[in-house]
Amino acid sequence: MVQDTSMASRRQLLLGGSGALAGAMAGCLGGTDDDGNGGNGGNGGETGHGDNGGNGGTGESGDTGGGTDETYDVGYGDYETTVSAADFPDELRVYAVQTGWSNWDAVMEAFEDEYGVALYDAQGSSGEALQDARSHAQNPTHSAFNGGYSFNLEAMNDGLTTDYKPANWDKVPDELKTDDGHVTATRQMTTAVAYRTDVYEERGLDAPETWEDLKHPDIAQDLAVTPPHTANGLASALSINNAYGGDLDDLDPVIEFHEEIADHGADIRRNIEGDVTSGEISTIVEYDYSGLNMKYNVDEIGEDQLDVAILTGPDGEAGAMTVPYGYALLEGAPNPEVCKLFMDYVLSLDGQEKFFDAFVRPIRANELDQPAEFPEQSAYDAAEFALDQEELVEKQEEIQTELTDRTPLPGAQ
Structure with a gap:
């Protein structure tokens, strides 16, 4: 079991104090709407595929993130593949991944530290995100939809999403993911x-x-x-x-x-x-x-x-x-390779634990120690x-x- 962090450490983990949390009360199903230390990049060309971070990396330098010689194993089952950091952008856009909500601050920082890719601070609600995704259906501006689970299903029904099963997809309850891999829950409130x-x-x-x-x-x-x-x-x-x-x-x-x-x-x-x-x-x-x-x-x-x-x-x-929250890879969206890596990271135990740091129940909560403050x-x-x-x-x-x-x-x- 992953041990619960102290209250003092939670305060340190959440970035920006009250300023960063100013939007936290708005909510993300249609309000404003995660978490952990990503997978290791490997040493001396070794390849791994572990739970924490959801990936292992290969590369000559052994550095993690941002190096053009780095590769990472991502996905679950038939969706397992290898992505290369050479294809990564400087910034990844995922709807409603934002400071002040669900501890995305810590997730965004940890992912950038590990892989060298910053997350755009996508302020906005699930409802607003869905409207924007619809308006850009022919030319998507974001790589994935994130927000209330029902909004993800709406995006799927609108033909906006594509299939991808992230690493640890099998750990998500059947009723909180679609069989075709279009929508996967990551947390609930x-x-x-x-x-x-x-x-x-x-x-x-x-x-x-x-x-x-x-x-x-x-x-x-x-x-x-x-x-x-x-x-x-x-x-x-x-x-x-x-x-x-x-x-x-x-x-x-x-x-x-x-x-x-x-x-x-x-x-x-x-x-x-x-x-x-x-x-x-x-x-x-x-x-x-x-x-x-x-x-x-x-x-x-x-x-x-x-x-x-x-x-x-x-x-x-x-x-x-x-209320479950989740994500879906968008059809024809930019930067799908690094987006898959990010989706894997969010569903890893390291990522999931960061939800608990802000008192959001991760979808893999039964594998973690729930904070006593609930x-x-x-x-x-x-x-x-x-x-x-x-x-x-x-x-x-x-x-x-x-x-x-x-x-x-x-x-x-």
Whole structure:
């Protein structure tokens, strides 16, 4: 098992402090959306194919990354091949690989250190990325699509992706990858609520346990949710909807919930980390990752000032949607060789562990030690649920449009 890192080391691993994390709360299904030390380049021409980094390298110099004489083994099964650093660009573009989200900062830096290729800081949500990929379908500007799993499936259904099974593809659960190798999940998050414990104490409020608790006027007055066109915003809405008996064909429960909290001042916001750390917002509906990362990795707020809760419905209904994120190689995209190497790296244990450094659950979490700072597993067991991703894809656009049109919360557009 890979050992858990200390909290101090997590703070050091995440780059840029609060500035780099400014977009973390926005989310990446349609908000802003990884991790480890890449494979070794080999010594004296030796060739390896290991788990960490997903690759081994060959070369006369024994140096790693950026050397034109370096080659790397990539891929899984029929997709195993060798790529050459001579074909690598100075910069690789992958949608929604960006600072301030899922610890991509550390992944980007580690990959560049290992292989000499920088990652473009591709700020933007999964929804925005999908629209851009569609608009550039005839002349792709990015090598891969990264974001909410359902958005990846949409890209696949639009004919934008191509098949590639990265190293360790066999370690990904069957339900979180497509058999044809077009889409592979890399991590997942769960809808949660982050709240200012000091503000709650000042107001005499108990920690929230159910979604019903958020209707309290002293909570709803400065409560925020993220936009429904983002992955986390959509997940938040569907979590509430499920908690009150709704489904993908009936959004009335979440609209009614929005109406009640809107009456007390709740709204929809993006990029609100600063609003939380300053105390302007006392409660935010987002992912467990966002709250935990802010609690333990952001210097502007003390660990004792923020906590994270996984909520059920008022009568114990499941109210915390689990959302997978993943990637897909784009059809006809530039620089596919180094992109395959990057995809391998993200799915390696070194890469996967970097997700945990920022409290994002990697898809290979069962092979790693989960940080103790996560909420109790019993809370997840009581509240978590998952949707069929194919069904969600079929209805996602219609759901987002309906939520945007019907919600009374300001800031949805």
